Amino acid sequence: MQVIEKTRWSGLKVALGMPKRKVIERVKSCGLTGRSGSEFPTGLKWESMAKERGKKYLICNADEGEPGTFKDKFILDNNPKILIEGMAIAAYAMGIREAYIYLRGEYSYLKKKLERAIRESGPYIEGAGLEIKVVLGAGSYLCGEESALIESIEGNRPIIRKKPPFPTEYGLYGKPTCVNNVETLSYIPLIILGKWNPNLLLFSLSGDLKNPGVYEIAAGTTLKDVLAYAKPSMEPKAVYFGASGGCLPYKLFRDLPIDAKSVSENGAILGARSLIVVGQKWNAAEISKVLSEFFVHESCGYCTPCREGNFRLLEILNRMCSGKGENDDIAHLEKLAPHIRDTSACALGKVSTAHLLCGLKYFRENFVELAKGKKSIGLKEETEKCR
Amino acid sequence: MVNMERLIKNYSCGEITLLEIFEEIARQDGYVSFDKLNSLSRELRIPLAKLYEAASFYSFLPTAKQGKYIIRVCNSPSCYLKGSKSLIAFLKKELKIGLGETTKDGRFTLKKASCMGCCDKAPAMLINGKLYCSLNKSKVREILRGLK
Numbered sequence: 001m002q003v004i005e006k007t008r009w010s011g012l013k014v015a016l017g018m019p020k021r022k023v024i025e026r027v028k029s030c031g032l033t034g035r036s037g038s039e040f041p042t043g044l045k046w047e048s049m050a051k052e053r054g055k056k057y058l059i060c061n062a063d064e065g066e067p068g069t070f071k072d073k074f075i076l077d078n079n080p081k082i083l084i085e086g087m088a089i090a091a092y093a094m095g096i097r098e099a100y101i102y103l104r105g106e107y108s109y110l111k112k113k114l115e116r117a118i119r120e121s122g123p124y125i126e127g128a129g130l131e132i133k134v135v136l137g138a139g140s141y142l143c144g145e146e147s148a149l150i151e152s153i154e155g156n157r158p159i160i161r162k163k164p165p166f167p168t169e170y171g172l173y174g175k176p177t178c179v180n181n182v183e184t185l186s187y188i189p190l191i192i193l194g195k196w197n198p199n200l201l202l203f204s205l206s207g208d209l210k211n212p213g214v215y216e217i218a219a220g221t222t223l224k225d226v227l228a229y230a231k232p233s234m235e236p237k238a239v240y241f242g243a244s245g246g247c248l249p250y251k252l253f254r255d256l257p258i259d260a261k262s263v264s265e266n267g268a269i270l271g272a273r274s275l276i277v278v279g280q281k282w283n284a285a286e287i288s289k290v291l292s293e294f295f296v297h298e299s300c301g302y303c304t305p306c307r308e309g310n311f312r313l314l315e316i317l318n319r320m321c322s323g324k325g326e327n328d329d330i331a332h333l334e335k336l337a338p339h340i341r342d343t344s345a346c347a348l349g350k351v352s353t354a355h356l357l358c359g360l361k362y363f364r365e366n367f368v369e370l371a372k373g374k375k376s377i378g379l380k381e382e383t384e385k386c387r
Numbered sequence: 388m389v390n391m392e393r394l395i396k397n398y399s400c401g402e403i404t405l406l407e408i409f410e411e412i413a414r415q416d417g418y419v420s421f422d423k424l425n426s427l428s429r430e431l432r433i434p435l436a437k438l439y440e441a442a443s444f445y446s447f448l449p450t451a452k453q454g455k456y457i458i459r460v461c462n463s464p465s466c467y468l469k470g471s472k473s474l475i476a477f478l479k480k481e482l483k484i485g486l487g488e489t490t491k492d493g494r495f496t497l498k499k500a501s502c503m504g505c506c507d508k509a510p511a512m513l514i515n516g517k518l519y520c521s522l523n524k525s526k527v528r529e530i531l532r533g534l535k
Contacts, residue, residue, distance in 0.1 A: 067463035067502035105410075105447045106503040108516045138410060138445035141501055155405025157440045206465035206506035213507045240464060243502075276464050276506070290467045294501055300444075 001216045002200060003186050007081040009124050011189030015089040016128065023093040023192065024050060030191050031198055035183035036061060036144070037271035039260070042184055048168045049094040052176035058091050058099040059172065059179045061149060065104060065141035066242040067294060068274035071202040072182035074214040076103075076110050079186070080117040086188035088121075088128040094178060099132045102149050105139040141298035145348060146179040148300075159302050160346045201273060203258070207240075208233045208279035220257045223250070227277070234279035238363070242276070243291050244351035245269040246358035247284070250277075268358050269351065284363035285370050288356045289317040295352040306349030309340040313356065325373040333367070334360060389415045389423070395430050405433075409442045414516075417457075418449040446500065454489040454496035456534055459513045463502035469509035470523075475499065477524050481531060494535070 015023050028043025049056060060083065064072040075083060087099055103111055111134055118125070118132050125132060135153055137143050143152045147161035150172050171177025183202060190196040199219040203226070206212040210231035217226055223239065236250040246268035256262040263270040278287060292314040301307045313336055316329050337353040337360075344350045360367060389412050397403045403411075408427065412419050419442045428435040442448050449457075460466075460475050475497075479485060482495050489496045505511035508520035512527075519530060 064504060065502065068465050068506050069502075070504040070506055073504045104504075105445070106500075106513065109518055135404060135406065136410060137447075138406065138413075139447035139500070140445050152406060153404055155441055156437075157444050204506065206509065207468050212465075212509075243464070274506075276468075278464070278468060282468070287464055287467075290462065290464050293462060293499075297446075297499075298501060 001202075002190055002195070002197060003075055003082065003183070003202065003216075004079045005082065005190070005195075007079070007085050007189065009085060011192040012085050012088050012092075012124055012128065015092055015192045018192075020050065020093050020095065023089065027093070027188065027191055030196060032184065032187060032191060032196075034181055035187075035202075035272070036064075036181040037066070037269075037273075042180065045168060045178060045180075046090065046094055049096075049176055049178045052169070054175070055098075056094065056096050056176040057172045057178070058087060058094065058096045059146075059149065059153070059177060060087055060099065060101040060182060060185055061144065061146065061179050062107070062182050063102050063104040063137050063144040063149060064182070064272065065106075065144045065298075066244065066272050066274060067291075068206050068240070068242045068276040069204045069272045070206075071204050071214050071273070073107060073110070074202075075182050075186050076107065076114060080114050081121055082189055083182055083186045084117060084121045084125060084132065086185035087132060088125045088130055089188045089192060090178070090180065090185060091130040092128045096178070097129055097131065099130055100153060100172075101132060101134045102143070102153065103134055103136050104143070105137045108136055111136055141294075142300050142348060145346065149179065150177060159300055160348075204272075204274040205230050205277065206274070207277035208236065209277055217258065219259060222255055223258055223275075224254045226258065226275075230277070232277060232279065234281065236277050237280045237282060238278045238284065238287075240276040240278060240287065240291075240355065241268055242271050242274040243294050244348070244354055245271040245274075246351075246354035247278075247287075247362070248358065249362045252362075267361060269354060283321075283370070284359040284366040285317060286321055288359050289314065289321050291355045292317055299349070299352070303343075303345035303349060305340045306344040306346075306352055309336055309344075310352055312336060313340075313353065320367070320370040323370075323373065325371040327371060327373075329371045330360070330364075330367055391423070391426060391430075395427070398431070405438075405441065409445075409448050413448050417453050417455065418451060420452075421450070446498075452489075455494050456514050457496045457498065459498045459500035459503075461501075461503050461505065461509070461511045461513075462499040463506065463509075465502070465506035466510040471510040474510050474512070474522060474524075474527065477527060481528070495531075 024046045032042045033039040142148045148158040152158040167177045203215045238247045240247040260270045295310045299306045337356045340353045394408050424438045505520045510522050511520040
């Protein structure tokens with residue numbers, strides 16, 4: 001894997017010998033895009049940051065909360081120094097002296113390791129005139145969104161900001177701020193050295209597999225070829241793209257390349273490249289119920305469609321899964337889910353029903369048999385008492 | 388007990404953020420109490436409502452008293468497929484509490500949690516920030532025994 005190559009700080013040395021403009025130019029021309037799932041061109045973001053004057057910040061977004069994603073943890077755990085080198089180069093190119101790594105609360109056990117790596121890299125990052133601080137999150141999915149993350153560091157309730165202005169103009173403490181993903185920043189040293197292969201992508205594979213884990217996959221590889229290594233533990237039924245990407249049936253997706261285009265052409269979203277392989281024995285409604293629980297728990301409560309809508313969806317799905325389905329349940333789901341998608345205030349709300357929409361599209365019979373109310377899949381309603 | 392003076396001093400000189408003050412309080416007391424927020428509000432001259440609205444947002448910053456050990460079982464689809472549901476049922480039976488409840492002796496609180504990025508070693512749980520993965524019933528029983 002290219003991302004676990006041991007750091008010798010040569011990327012930083014080369015970058016420091018180049019004019020700042022040239023560094024940005026190189027990142028721009030190689031076509032690196034945000035690896036959090038947004039696919040925003042990194043060079044463009046850097047370019048608009050470099051234009052800003054005065055104090056500015058760099059934030060490394062290490063808050064990968066998307067269920068089924070753990071590629072950033074893999075980098076932080078195995079090769080934190082390549083990330084630090086990437087941050088030092090980014091800071092040099094944009095003229096930044098203060099940087100944060102926002103580490104998610106669930107990864108608190110990695111904080112010491114990360115801080116040690118920063119200490120050990122001291123001379124190098126000081127050479128680039130940079131100071132890096134690790135801030136620990138406290139268990140909120142929403143903080144993976146850049147403006148919520150900024151609010152969180154500022155000590156406010158992390159509600160997503162209205163855009164524009166974008167963080168590159170008005171970010172942390174009102175100053176221009178560049179927020180980049182762990183994987184994105186980790187590729188920077190390799191790009192500067194001309195060793196980066198844009199066709200190799202990190203995927204997190206989990207679910208009903210014998211060999212789950214982080215895989216580096218060449219662009220254009222089909223799902224079937226990947227699963228030959230990951231080895232399904234039972235006949236696969238569907239692949240879910242994290243919580244917010246929806247799903248595709250295995251039969252349809254088997255021979256297609258795993259890329260954003262072929263996934264979105266079939267109505268799902270690839271996002272942060274997490275594939276959760278679901279076996280034949282599961283009912284799609286049950287998986288949707290689990291994902292609905294997640295969104296009910298993580299909805300920030302700011303806008304009504306996401307807060308109330310997901311709550312109602314879960315209510316219906318709970319009822320269906322416990323054998324008390326009613327005939328008009330599917331009609332309710334089909335009315336509510338697109339409504340949440342179309343009217344939620346932020347991107348997280350808009351994708352919160354993708355799993356259900358895809359589930360209804362491809363595995364309708366699963367929902368129909370439950371709506372008849374005859375079959376129970378042995379699920380009792382389990383709702384945690386409100387905080 | 389939390390050394391509030393030190394935390395406030397560190398905050399005032401910009402060494403730590405408000406979020407880190409909350410986390411430190413939660414780490415030492417187990418939760419962020421109203422009293423602590425009140426005294427923070429007075430010292431920092433930040434309205435109590437603003438502190439409460441920030442702290443109460445996060446799942447890792449409970450604002451009511453919790454058990455000594457907070458058990459958070461991952462409920463992401465990857466862990467679900469690997470049996471997190473029966474793991475929760477087992478913990479409920481073993482600890483004789485429901486989700487979100489605390490045992491009578493005040494030792495354990497049981498919660499469902501969002502994905503903790505351990506999907507390749509599912510099912511997983513966090514106990515006071517420590518990660519346990521590839522769990523099964525006998526492993527959980529052993530872990531609980533170690534904590535009692």
